[in-house]
Amino acid sequence: MRTRTTTALVAAVLLATLTACETTPDEDTPAAGPKASATPTLTDEQRAEVREAAGLPSEPDAVTATEFIKALDAIDPRIADGKNDKAISRGLNQCSSIKDFGKDQDKLATLALGRFTIDTRLPELNTPDTGTKINDAVHKHLCPDF
Known part of the structure; x- marks a missing residue:
């Protein structure tokens, strides 16, 4: 049960990160500027938090x-x-x-x-x-x- 909970938590964090990073200009908005990358960029601190929530240790040196x-x-x-x-x-x-x-x-x-x-x-x-x-x-x- 713990595995499902931590997996769900990690998935929710990643999904929230993905949706927060994606922007789509309106069709009516001319020259909305460069589109934001669909690939989220996590800080080292965010990666560590996700790893900890999933019960994983930090990356090895x-x-x-x-x-x-x-x-x-x-x-x-x-x-x-x-x-x-x-x-x-x-x-x-x-x-x-x-x-x-x-x-x-x-x-x-x-x-x-x-x-x-x-x-x-x-x-x-x-x-x-x-x-x-x-x-x-x-x-x-x-x-x-x-």
């Missing part, structure tokens, strides 16, 4: 991100597969699951396998042991406080 990718590569280099930004994003999202499910290691392992698409991309690695190793790497490098 370069050293931490590198160590996290090294930990995934030690499990199997195909997990990150050179897509480090995507792997970090998935890891940060897994932190939310770690926070929500706590000590339910079986559930967390299953979620990690799905989140990192091991279950579909790398079926030979689709084991609880791999999911647990991924969670250990996520917890150690991205959200040690969870």
